[in-house]
Amino acid sequence: QPPSPPQSRSKGTRQSPGQLPFSHTQDGGGLLHWIGTLEGRERWRNPVDRGLVGVDASGIKCGIPRSLADWQLDNQVLFTANEEYSWMLIDLGNYRCRPTHYSFSHRADKDAPCFARTWEIHGSTDGVVWDGLRRHEND
Numbered sequence: 001q002p003p004s005p006p007q008s009r010s011k012g013t014r015q016s017p018g019q020l021p022f023s024h025t026q027d028g029g030g031l032l033h034w035i036g037t038l039e040g041r042e043r044w045r046n047p048v049d050r051g052l053v054g055v056d057a058s059g060i061k062c063g064i065p066r067s068l069a070d071w072q073l074d075n076q077v078l079f080t081a082n083e084e085y086s087w088m089l090i091d092l093g094n095y096r097c098r099p100t101h102y103s104f105s106h107r108a109d110k111d112a113p114c115f116a117r118t119w120e121i122h123g124s125t126d127g128v129v130w131d132g133l134r135r136h137e138n139d
Helices: 031-036 065-069
Strands: 054-057 060-062 088-091 119-123 131-136
Touching: 054 065, 065 088
Parallel strands: none
Antiparallel strands: 054 088, 119 131
């Protein structure tokens, strides 16, 4: 049985952006980009730095969790220890979504050749009950 991630930071009314059409990875149209631009009103800034979403992970071996919500990948490297049931979490706080698409980008550097091969994406409305949305095996 996997360990439970922390409970949600959500407080009060949740906001929904409506439909965010997907065209390609890093197209500037995703949920974290929408939150990081204050719903399209300002220049993008990491929504973790704005205090709008939270991130966490189990057993981080390298990197900083805030990079999980970064829009552009520069030199970020983030990975957990190679342990069963390791997890990473993006807590949308007061936002909600019903995903139709998602992108998951990752990289590794020469000193840390770690790539996600088998993983799952889960969703929760309360941070307690989690529903499996998609499983990837040896991708």
